[in-house]
Amino acid sequence: MQQSLNLDGETSRTATTELFHHHAPAIFAFLRQHTSSREDAEDLLLEVFTAALEQERFSLMSESEQRKWLWRVVRNKLVDSYRRQIRRPATAIDALDEELFADDAHSPEHAALRQEEHARLHAAIQTLSPLQQKAVRLRFANNLRCAEIAVILDKSESAVRMMLSRALNLLRTFYKEDE
């Protein structure tokens, strides 16, 4: 699906929306993994797609070139944002920690804990390695397949397949014990 952005009015909006729906979910999932807050991820996502709209060459690229270009910009923007973080004074980093905790308090896991039926599942997920937890979250929260998760976690697809199948095999044993 190649998107033509250099068009007028409604057609342009449709093309932009199509382009966004096609690429943004996976890119946003990636940015959420690598940024400390949802707002940071949203900011970077907007910057990436704004850059795409401003790049006239973009509309002439094939779909795969567009995808590669977007991911290149995503990674560049992320590096820039890390540099900005490093340059922040110590007090700002403290604020960042607070921000992290604040974000965690509103996290879906936290909300789920309040529901009795999910408490055990939450405990089971906690037994997974951090990377396995990320893979499971990307699979079930973001509905991504192993190939897409591999890009986001910077692992090979076969490694993700192995990781995810192991995680699920472990999680299902908790269900067996429940029954």
Next chain:
Amino acid sequence: MAEYENFYTPDDVDEQIEAFLQARETSTRDQKLTHDLHAFYKPDSEADAHSLQRVLTQLLADDQHGQKIVPISDFMPKQQKYEETSIMRGTLSIKAGAKTSSTLVRRLNILVATLIVAVLVGSMLVVFNAARQSHNSTIGSPDTAEKLGKIIYQSSTHQLVFNLSWSPDGTRLAAHIDGTLQSWDATNPSNVVTYNIPATASGKKVFAGSFAWSPDSTRLAVAGGTAIYVFDAKTAAIQTSTPLQTPSPTAQPGSVGDRGIGKIFFSQAQKLSTGGLSLGNMTWSPDGRFLEATYNGLPDSACAILIWNAETGDLVETLNKGFNGNVLNVQWSPDGRHLASWFATSVLKIWDTITWSVVKQYQGVSGFSWSPDSKHLALLDAGKVFMFAKDARIVDALNGQTLLTFAKEGSMRAVQWSPDGTRIALEYQKISNPLGLQRTADHMKLWDAINGKLLYTFTAFPVSDVMIPFSEASWSPDSRYIACVSDDQRIIVWVAKLRT
């Protein structure tokens, strides 16, 4: 540690999850597990959906104010403006960052301004000097002061230059510049010809897409949505226009060029908003008989290499059997007997251009170029980072035997064999990753095609850090010059081989 079972298998885990999620009941424990996980992460999923909607709304609001290319210098205030809106949302981290970064931006601006002045003065002296030396001379004229890497021409900066290519007779250069397709005398950049695709019936502008010089340099074939247009190179008059949906009536029934198969292909292809298809990688066969272009659609099986009879406009071949990835580059062997096609899956297929069968296939390729005698290929071996090569190789094109391995420092993104066969130009890519590790590389390097030794490193311009998965350079047909595009979008012609 709980008991471990191998119920979910690495090969089928995606399909297993999808099957359980699609099941309505939750009677088995795996149905229950996957539904529970789905429900568990539902708040996260919904929050992400809201985030995406917020960003899309903002994007469309920005978009409504009109799309235009914004110079880098204008981009900074816009970023700051967006950071301010983030502060409005009460994001502490952004707030702290904005203050710091605005101070930094001011300091950087002063530093950059100072550097720019220094570079400008320096480059003016260089250009003045070069202009004085090349005054009244042409590219083909003797010049005893010539040395490797000397820049004999550079344009002013543009917003965007790509598909820079030398005409086969060496007199003209053509490129997409700031949205229009142009050609100009290599020795006289003021002699510019612009090629315009006719607008649609409803008046919508159609962009001139991928293009190719005819082997005799008199014409340009240009992809223009619903048709391929052939322009007179000098006058820009349209000589012929070939509608895309015309499979050959003379093709043998059942062959890939068969009208029925062609029709099915075109009926499934994704149409451009202005009509027609977005074609890429237009090439003209060396004997002038065929035109080639690629179509990359979704799914990957919808990708194809299309071959037309250049005279009649008949579609003679639709190569797409077994394709499972986008076609990134296609080049005819100089003798026209073979066609090499490189895919996003890092596969390189060599086709026989009479039988249209694959005669050789390579894996793990991230770039290629034919030797001028059509016997060898220069290949880039795919590295781990995206598509950037870890080394370069020369192989026997048809039996695959490696004859020479060189450029083992990696991070190349394109390879071009010189037309005289003596040297190989590699284009390099700056690589950065989320960990902040960064490796700067030189713009281009010239390697000896016989012994694989480094001959010259062209460092006059910084390497682009925007990922561009294709070449931005073109050898002059006499192998003396390379025309390339700098990161600040200037067209540069430099000396790549001294007169002997």
